[in-house]
Amino acid sequence: EAGVTQFPSHSVIEKGQTVTLRCDPISGHDNLYWYRRVMGKEIKFLLHFVKESKQDESGMPNNRFLAERTGGTYSTLKVQPAELEDSGVYFCASSQPRVAGASQETQYFGPGTRLLVL
Amino acid sequence: AQKITQTQPGMFVQEKEAVTLDCTYDTSDPSYGLFWYKQPSSGEMIFLIYQGSYDQQNATEGRYSLNFQKARKSANLVISASQLGDSAMYFCAMRLSNFGNEKLTFGTGTRLTIIP
Numbered sequence: 001e002a003g004v005t006q007f008p009s010h011s012v013i014e015k016g017q018t019v020t021l022r023c024d025p026i027s028g029h030d031n032l033y034w035y036r037r038v039m040g041k042e043i044k045f046l047l048h049f050v051k052e053s054k055q056d057e058s059g060m061p062n063n064r065f066l067a068e069r070t071g072g073t074y075s076t077l078k079v080q081p082a083e084l085e086d087s088g089v090y091f092c093a094s095s096q097p098r099v100a101g102a103s104q105e106t107q108y109f110g111p112g113t114r115l116l117v118l
Numbered sequence: 119a120q121k122i123t124q125t126q127p128g129m130f131v132q133e134k135e136a137v138t139l140d141c142t143y144d145t146s147d148p149s150y151g152l153f154w155y156k157q158p159s160s161g162e163m164i165f166l167i168y169q170g171s172y173d174q175q176n177a178t179e180g181r182y183s184l185n186f187q188k189a190r191k192s193a194n195l196v197i198s199a200s201q202l203g204d205s206a207m208y209f210c211a212m213r214l215s216n217f218g219n220e221k222l223t224f225g226t227g228t229r230l231t232i233i234p
Contacts, residue, residue: 031220042122043209045221056221091163095220105213107222109155109163 002026004110006092012116018080021113025074025094031055032075033095033107034067038088046090049075050097082117089114120145122210124225131200132233138185139195139228141210149215152193153222154184157207166208169193171215205232 005024013019025032034046046065047057051072060067064083069075079086093107121144131137143152154166169177169184177184185194197204207229211222 033221035222035224040226042226043211043222043224045223048220056219059221089161093163093222105151105220106153106165106168108165111160111162114161 004092004094004108006090006110006113008113009111010114010116012118013082014118015084016081018078019082019115021077021079021090021092021115023075023077023092023094023110025092026108028096029094029108030072030097031095031105031107032069033093034075034077035091035093035109036088037091037112038085043091046077079115082115084117087115087117120147120150120212120214120223122212122223122225124210124228126228127226128229128231130231130233133202134199137197137200137204137230139197139208139210139230141193141195141225143191143193143210143212145212145214147214151213151215152184152186153211153213154182154193154195155209155211156204157209157227158203159206163209167195200232202232202234205230 007022032049035043037043045059048055049069066078089112091112093109095105095107123142150171152169156164167179167182169186181198183196207227209227210225
């Protein structure tokens, strides 16, 4: 079974440009998450999709970030216009729907997209 | 708000020795889950082990075990008989158990280097 995949693996862009990151979750996983790790800091939550709906977008830093998950399959995260502080590693994770009464719902992560804004 | 603290930015351990990676957490919720992930130099995040707040026994997965001390709010990862392939970043994370709040809160990580 294929794991979570992310594209591109690396992206170098100039300040003011637009970048779109893509995440393909594990097949059958309704939950899809985006996280970001800025250099030297902790990994921070950005948002959570359940199928095509945004369940929690409390971590999105500002309106320059737009996430979509049309059809409830893959997701894109667009940064427009990119700023220097957007540089970091963007991780996507997916998980199966949580069963009522179960406490564990493991999120499986992709390899990340390394974004550098110059 | 939830918080995870990993106080060891880096550790060097001799091969075949056991290693303990520290993790303390803070939450006022009684129901939560604790996770450890490994991130090798290749970049992917690999799930290692999970402990639920109501689990009676400490979790174990092969050479990994979680030393869960609820009263002290600590969830240390223990790796027995370390191997060169264990060299990586290790992240401790927590998630509340209530539905609708699925996000993971991470610590800053510990970089573990196994010395031959």
